Amino acid sequence: MRIALPQEALDATDRLLINRLQDGLPLTHAPFAPVASEAGISEAEVVDRITRLREIGAITRFGPFLDAEAMGGAFCLCAMAVPRDRFDEVMTLVNAHPEVAHNYERQHKLNMWFVLACERPEQITDAAKQIERETGLKLLLFPKLKEFFIGFRVEA
């Protein structure tokens, strides 16, 4: 979704939940209890609000974020220059691969950028080759050499 939600779609409590829950949920019997008490609402209401935030598209995911590398796997950023008139067709082919964790259209000659997340490093090469075969387009691979500290959070 590219359209911003109207300001009034989120109240102060929704914003608090979005800001707090980006940092992570405790792994406990009642993981919503701390944020519920901070917001002054019940845990059931926290859950109802998250459900609604998902429905209106304010959040894209709620759950565990996995690190493929810690599992012995790998991530790889990939880019392709897709001809305009083939964009939707290529997008469908690329997105059909379960290894494609996310995919963005960008304004550049290299207009399709996606991340392959695989459990074993050699699966990156396999998936990349298969996508090249299916699309007939050249794939540029940008594996990460180093990741720098990430402290950024979106302020809702």
Add this chain to the structure above:
Amino acid sequence: MTLDATDRRILKATASGLPLTPHPFEEVGRWLVLPENEVIARMATMQEDGVIRRVALAPNHYALGLAANGMSVWDLDDTVAETLGAEVGALPFVSHCYLRPRALPDWPYNLFAMLHGHTRDEVEAKRAEVAALLGPAARGHDILYSTRILKKSGMRLAGEG
């Protein structure tokens, strides 16, 4: 760490999201016929080992008004790339920052830093700040604005689990 079959069942069951109930781990346990405390203990171990980075919410930047999202890319001299990359990554408005190999001749850039703002002007101002920080060490740069999310599903585990 090596995941066993039960760990993998937990990750697969929650790959598209945690059940939205006040006791989500109890619910996952119900799905998998596991006691809640085992679900929690296994997820905690996976989090300590870094397999699970965190259990959290991912906001939709666009929906929250951060309509301008640019991947700024920089061609840094290899001898200073790590030092300067760390400085760029520490900027409060940089959400992700990576060193990656170049793909010459198509692509001369080795530092990738994601910049977000409500408008492109806001992002361009941040890009100028990065440029000022890097100075002449940046031999060239560009920015690629995202125009559409084509897929965002997170990592999925293949096969039966």
